[in-house]
Amino acid sequence: MLIKYKAGDVAKDLGLPNKELLEVVTKKFGEGKKYTTPLTEEELNYVFEHYTREKQVASFDEYLASAPQPKPAAPAEPLKKADGTVVELKRTGGSNIDFKAPPKKEKPAQPAQPKREVVTVRVDTRGGDVNLDKFNEKYESLAGAPTRGAAQASGGGKHGKQKVGPGGKQKFAQRNNRRGQPFKRRETEAERLQRLQLEKARKAQLKVSIPDEITVGELASRLKQTASNVIKKLMGLGVMASVSEVVDYDTAALVAEEFGAKVEHEVHVTIEERLFEDVADDPGVLEERPPVVVVMGHVDHGKTSILDAIRKTRVTAGEAGGITQAIGAYQVEAGGKAITFLDTPGHEAFTSMRARGADLTDIAVLVVAADDGIMPQTIESINHAKAAGTTIIVAINKMDKPQANPEQVKEQLTKYELVPEEWGGDTICVPVSALTGQGIPDLLENINLLAEVKELRANPNRRAKGAVVEARLDKGQGPVATILVQNGTLKKGDCIIAGTAVGRVRVMRNDKGEPIETAGPSTPVEITGLTEVPAAGDLFEAVADERLARELADQRAAKQKEEQWGSYQKVTLDNLFSQIEEGERKELPIVVKADVQGSAEAVKQSLEKISNDEVRVKVIHAGVGGISKSDVMLAAASGAIIIGFNVRPDPVAKAEAAQAEVELRMYRVIYDAINDVTDAMKGMLAPKIREVELGRIEVRNVFKISSAGTIAGSYVLDGKITRGSKIRLVRDGVVITEDEISSLRRFKDDVKEVAAGYECGVGLEKYNDIHEGDIFEAYILEEYRD
Numbered sequence: 171m172l173i174k175y176k177a178g179d180v181a182k183d184l185g186l187p188n189k190e191l192l193e194v195v196t197k198k199f200g201e202g203k204k205y206t207t208p209l210t211e212e213e214l215n216y217v218f219e220h221y222t223r224e225k226q227v228a229s230f231d232e233y234l235a236s237a238p239q240p241k242p243a244a245p246a247e248p249l250k251k252a253d254g255t256v257v258e259l260k261r262t263g264g265s266n267i268d269f270k271a272p273p274k275k276e277k278p279a280q281p282a283q284p285k286r287e288v289v290t291v292r293v294d295t296r297g298g299d300v301n302l303d304k305f306n307e308k309y310e311s312l313a314g315a316p317t318r319g320a321a322q323a324s325g326g327g328k329h330g331k332q333k334v335g336p337g338g339k340q341k342f343a344q345r346n347n348r349r350g351q352p353f354k355r356r357e358t359e360a361e362r363l364q365r366l367q368l369e370k371a372r373k374a375q376l377k378v379s380i381p382d383e384i385t386v387g388e389l390a391s392r393l394k395q396t397a398s399n400v401i402k403k404l405m406g407l408g409v410m411a412s413v414s415e416v417v418d419y420d421t422a423a424l425v426a427e428e429f430g431a432k433v434e435h436e437v438h439v440t441i442e443e444r445l446f447e448d449v450a451d452d453p454g455v456l457e458e459r460p461p462v463v464v465v466m467g468h469v470d471h472g473k474t475s476i477l478d479a480i481r482k483t484r485v486t487a488g489e490a491g492g493i494t495q496a497i498g499a500y501q502v503e504a505g506g507k508a509i510t511f512l513d514t515p516g517h518e519a520f521t522s523m524r525a526r527g528a529d530l531t532d533i534a535v536l537v538v539a540a541d542d543g544i545m546p547q548t549i550e551s552i553n554h555a556k557a558a559g560t561t562i563i564v565a566i567n568k569m570d571k572p573q574a575n576p577e578q579v580k581e582q583l584t585k586y587e588l589v590p591e592e593w594g595g596d597t598i599c600v601p602v603s604a605l606t607g608q609g610i611p612d613l614l615e616n617i618n619l620l621a622e623v624k625e626l627r628a629n630p631n632r633r634a635k636g637a638v639v640e641a642r643l644d645k646g647q648g649p650v651a652t653i654l655v656q657n658g659t660l661k662k663g664d665c666i667i668a669g670t671a672v673g674r675v676r677v678m679r680n681d682k683g684e685p686i687e688t689a690g691p692s693t694p695v696e697i698t699g700l701t702e703v704p705a706a707g708d709l710f711e712a713v714a715d716e717r718l719a720r721e722l723a724d725q726r727a728a729k730q731k732e733e734q735w736g737s738y739q740k741v742t743l744d745n746l747f748s749q750i751e752e753g754e755r756k757e758l759p760i761v762v763k764a765d766v767q768g769s770a771e772a773v774k775q776s777l778e779k780i781s782n783d784e785v786r787v788k789v790i791h792a793g794v795g796g797i798s799k800s801d802v803m804l805a806a807a808s809g810a811i812i813i814g815f816n817v818r819p820d821p822v823a824k825a826e827a828a829q830a831e832v833e834l835r836m837y838r839v840i841y842d843a844i845n846d847v848t849d850a851m852k853g854m855l856a857p858k859i860r861e862v863e864l865g866r867i868e869v870r871n872v873f874k875i876s877s878a879g880t881i882a883g884s885y886v887l888d889g890k891i892t893r894g895s896k897i898r899l900v901r902d903g904v905v906i907t908e909d910e911i912s913s914l915r916r917f918k919d920d921v922k923e924v925a926a927g928y929e930c931g932v933g934l935e936k937y938n939d940i941h942e943g944d945i946f947e948a949y950i951l952e953e954y955r956d
């Protein structure tokens with residue numbers, strides 16, 4: 171953009187009357203110029219040319235001599251342009267050029283002694299773009315002669331002689347070229363400095379730290395290279411990656427080395443890593459530890475009675491504390507060795523702890539009543555223990571009963587891969603009676619034997635770690651937790667972190683309620699001092715840095731919240747294929763529940779057959795009956811899905827499954843179940859139709875009406891029932907039939923829908939054998955896409 175240089179200003183700067191300048195312009199370019207009008211570039215050029223020629227000097231020496239003496243006080247007057255552009259000339263020890271007094275052609279008596287000058291041209295470009303070269307050229311063509319002369323003079327150490335063209339005339343082109351030089355040279359110097367600095371920085375070997383994974387863009391910026399340079403190098407290494415893609419440390423390090431950088435591996439240390447001692451114990455320092463035992467079995471087979479009978483053995487051994495047992499785990503002595511029992515009978519507690527990451531138990535005592543044999547929960551227990559990799563020892567209970575048939579129990583056990591020792595297997599079976607105490611010492615002895623075989627060891631000389639068995643909030647003491655030390659020794663006053671709870675062990679009591687100072691491996695203790703109540707199954711660890719522990723607890727709490735809200739990748743048939751593809755899944759555990767044993771077995775076998783090279787389908791439990799909370803917990807702890815065949819989940823199980831994000835799939839035809847799993851494994855599952863539950867209705871009366879058939883006098887338990895809904899008739903957790911509604915009435919009126927809390931009469935299209943207590947599940951089918 172050109173500078174607006176008004177005719178009036180030009181005249182003023184050249185020390186000419188406005189009229190004269192306008193005349194010169196008008197003469198050349200015609201009428202129309204006023205002194206307020208800016209001159210065009212052409213006009214300006216002409217004016218400068220005109221006056222330069224007119225005021226040309228033959229010799230610069232003469233000119234300089236004639237120049238007026240500098241006025242030291244007078245500041246250099248900036249050259250102001252109409253648009254605010256400022257051109258300032260600063261000279262040190264040099265003379266100001268007085269435009270108003272143009273040099274006369276008279277010969278000076280004495281040439282002025284030019285001094286070394288430093289010229290700074292400052293151009294304020296706020297007004298817009300300025301063609302600097304052009305402007306300097308024009309400017310210096312008027313004012314630069316003495317400057318240049320002086321510069322040359324100083325350069326030569328003598329009075330420099332201005333090179334002039336033939337006939338004493340200066341050649342504009344030459345002058346202009348040279349004029350540009352001082353300005354350009356200064357620029358070059360600054361640039362050169364910058365360049366040198368850059369080169370120096372480049373030469374000093376670049377050090378980069380690279381994490382395990384880094385994006386190409388980030389790598390480029392750390393290497394002070396452009397992304398395309400880095401991409402090129404990557405291509406050279408045979409890696410095709412875009413700026414946003416991530417490369418691993420090895421690749422990134424190779425690229426960095428190609429650029430001559432020194433590479434350091436950047437390691438991210440998490441709080442956990444800083445806080446926890448994660449060194450494996452030297453086998454030499456390990457000492458034997460008591461086994462940790464859990465008791466499982468079918469309801470009423472005598473789990474609690476056995477635990478009580480075992481506890482009694484220590485009372486007879488004369489120990490203080492009696493039967494009053496203070497905490498959720500206790501130790502007994504048998505044959506001079508301690509055994510730790512978790513006093514949480516049943517596989518539910520066991521599995522829920524396992525779901526939280528606590529693998530506490532070494533041995534599971536499977537209680538089977540000798541008069542009853544293996545029952546559904548016995549099978550569940552076997553499968554829960556197996557899923558956890560816990561060794562099973564069978565206590566055949568109620569041996570005092572006349573109907574006791576231990577041989578039958580043993581035989582049944584073989585069906586579940588538990589072959590008794592006396593039959594050539596490796597499962598220890600001990601006949602006991604919790605009632606009489608018969609066989610209990612034998613059971614304990616066998617537990618000790620098994621523990622010996624398992625070579626259970628721990629290092630008592632390290633900071634304690636273990637898991638929470640149970641915890642509660644006590645009004646007086648605050649959070650109280652029963653914890654089991656698995657390794658190391660816990661001392662009173664130690665700082666521990668358990669899940670999101672932190673604190674120093676204030677009071678520590680053993681299983682008899684006695685205060686103790688230290689607790690070694692496999693010792694259950696009750697502690698106080700935690701900030702909050704931890705959950706059963708939370709892992710705890712004693713730490714050295716309380717502040718860091720609190721930070722970690724905060725971090726965990728935040729993560730917990732995030733997980734609650736975020737979508738947490740659980741296996742479902744819908745995401746199975748993507749998990750297989752990403753290599754996250756090598757096994758698909760399934761829990762099968764069916765209406766009859768035959769179907770459960772059939773479904774199990776058919777499902778296991780569809781294993782392929784990538785994924786093994788493993789049925790971890792196949793049972794009979796409705797889907798219960800226990801099934802859901804097993805599935806949650808094992809990352810399994812549940813397949814129901816002609817059965818339904820009970821409401822608790824359904825709620826639990828939704829919370830634990832366990833997929834429940836219900837089928838009426840084995841073929842459909844097999845097909846879905848096969849398709850899911852191939853990523854071809856086409857989820858097209860799903861059920862939307864409307865409500866549950868309970869049948870309270872059954873009326874046989876000749877005109878309308880069987881009518882179920884019902885009550886809507888939850889949700890609603892609509893005319894168009896489909897009905898699934900469920901009796902004792904088993905699906906009896908699926909049907910549609912033929913009539914829906916309230917009193918005598920046909921209605922479209924009935925809401926929860928109301929009674930209604932429901933007739934079914936095909937099915938008549940409705941019983942009191944039957945549950946109608948009302949639902950509709952909805953098409954959907956993922």
Ligand SMILES: Nc1nc2c(ncn2[C@@H]2O[C@H](COP(=O)(O)OP(=O)(O)OP(=O)(O)O)[C@@H](O)[C@H]2O)c(=O)[nH]1
Pocket residue numbers: 467468469470471472473474475476515567568569570571602603604605606
């Ligand atoms: N005759 C006989 N009865 C026993 C024996 N062990 C337990 N019982 C009885 O069996 C019933 C159930 O015993 P529990 O110990 O409560 O059984 P459990 O397995 O803990 O039952 P849940 O806690 O309900 O799962 C009780 O009435 C006991 O008295 C035994 O060895 N002999």
